[in-house]
Amino acid sequence: MGKRSGSGDANKRNKKARYLPGAIKNVEPRYQGVYVSYTRGKENMAKNEVRLMMNEWCDKLYGTTVVENDEEGDDIEDVDDIDKAMAAEVAAMKDTKKDLITPLPLGCECMLFVRTRKPVVPVDFVKAICQGVKDTGKKSTRFVQRMTPVTLTCSASKPELEKLCDIVLGPHFHLKEGQKPLKYAIRPTMRNFDGMNRDEVIQSVASRVGQDHGHSVDLKNYDKLILVDCFKASIGMSVVGNVEEYEGLARFNIEQLWERHNEAETGTSRVNKTDQTVKDIEDEAEKAVLKEEIQKEADETEAKAEKALKELDELKKGNKDLEEDKNKTSIQVDELEKDAEKKVLEGEVDEVIDEAKKVREDVRDLRKEVSE
Numbered sequence: 001m002g003k004r005s006g007s008g009d010a011n012k013r014n015k016k017a018r019y020l021p022g023a024i025k026n027v028e029p030r031y032q033g034v035y036v037s038y039t040r041g042k043e044n045m046a047k048n049e050v051r052l053m054m055n056e057w058c059d060k061l062y063g064t065t066v067v068e069n070d071e072e073g074d075d076i077e078d079v080d081d082i083d084k085a086m087a088a089e090v091a092a093m094k095d096t097k098k099d100l101i102t103p104l105p106l107g108c109e110c111m112l113f114v115r116t117r118k119p120v121v122p123v124d125f126v127k128a129i130c131q132g133v134k135d136t137g138k139k140s141t142r143f144v145q146r147m148t149p150v151t152l153t154c155s156a157s158k159p160e161l162e163k164l165c166d167i168v169l170g171p172h173f174h175l176k177e178g179q180k181p182l183k184y185a186i187r188p189t190m191r192n193f194d195g196m197n198r199d200e201v202i203q204s205v206a207s208r209v210g211q212d213h214g215h216s217v218d219l220k221n222y223d224k225l226i227l228v229d230c231f232k233a234s235i236g237m238s239v240v241g242n243v244e245e246y247e248g249l250a251r252f253n254i255e256q257l258w259e260r261h262n263e264a265e266t267g268t269s270r271v272n273k274t275d276q277t278v279k280d281i282e283d284e285a286e287k288a289v290l291k292e293e294i295q296k297e298a299d300e301t302e303a304k305a306e307k308a309l310k311e312l313d314e315l316k317k318g319n320k321d322l323e324e325d326k327n328k329t330s331i332q333v334d335e336l337e338k339d340a341e342k343k344v345l346e347g348e349v350d351e352v353i354d355e356a357k358k359v360r361e362d363v364r365d366l367r368k369e370v371s372e
Contacts, residue, residue, distance in 0.1 A: 027234040033115040035148040042143040047103045049141040053220030054101040066097045082174050086214030122149035130249040148255040150236035156195030165208035168237045181214030192276040193230040
């Protein structure tokens with residue numbers, strides 16, 4: 001039977017459609033925020049968790065969760081779409097307040113983008129949340145995993161990336177006074193992105209860091225880590241701390257931070273408990289299999305025993321029939337012997353009778369002779 005044409009493409013479209021409803025087409029240029037990864041299939045719950053958690057931290061750090069609509073951000077020059085800029089300006093005039101936190105589904109599995117507004121500083125904001133989880137061992141989320149801060153975004157082109165580098169990297173690598181030489185590493189992440197390849201991104205960023213102040217690349221013991229997140233037609237960038245800080249905060253993975261604290265406090269971790277649970281399940285399964293095999297063997301043995309008993313009963317019955325046949329044969333033999341004896345006696349009597357008749361005849365003949 002031939003394969004129906006187009007069925008594979010339809011399945012792909014249906015599979016992709018599960019992640020598209022309500023998703024933004026792209027992270028717009030000049031956005032600041034946080035990329036958040038979460039447990040597969042938990043998009044809506046993760047979105048709500050992120051909003052509640054970040055609003056709580058906004059209250060702690062900034063005393064509010066909203067801000068007067070004053071569209072801020074470091075402008076990247078030469079904006080091509082003037083109509084879009086004008087539309088944004090008109091929209092800004094209409095709205096008087098904006099949420100500091102706005103989760104935006106990306107149409108990409110296990111990932112969403114949270115747009116933030118000033119006074120939120122994404123890198124410091126993410127560090128504060130992770131440090132809180134590390135110190136207290138408490139988190140208000142179940143499905144949120146890693147958070148990646150984005151200081152600013154731009155469109156996916158080399159010229160725009162270079163402008164973004166000048167804005168984001170300047171405060172860290174190009175101070176006008178007192179700039180120290182730094183060791184740095186560049187860590188790009190590509191998702192549904194084909195605007196530039198990985199090497200092009202790294203080379204572009206490294207060229208903007210430069211060597212004017214003695215900066216050098218060190219992938220293991222860096223003083224500054226440059227995170228570059230490339231998604232569809234957008235590039236986001238941030239500069240985080242040194243290797244001890246970044247790794248000490250589990251690369252901003254609050255699930256791992258919570259796990260580490262739990263392990264340090266109790267000596268056991270959820271992973272260990274899960275491993276033990278898996279081992280217990282495997283042991284139970286092994287016992288169940290063993291029990292099933294023993295039961296099967298017992299059933300087979302019982303069946304064999306029943307068969308042996310049945311054969312023994314048949315054998316006993318056969319012996320009984322044989323004994324009865326033997327008894328019958330013995331009776332028949334006795335009867336035959338009696339018949340034979342009877343016949344022998346009858347034969348002897350006939351001979352005696354015949355002899356008597358002969359003697360009688362002889363006597364008669366003698367008497368006849370005497371009388372004559």
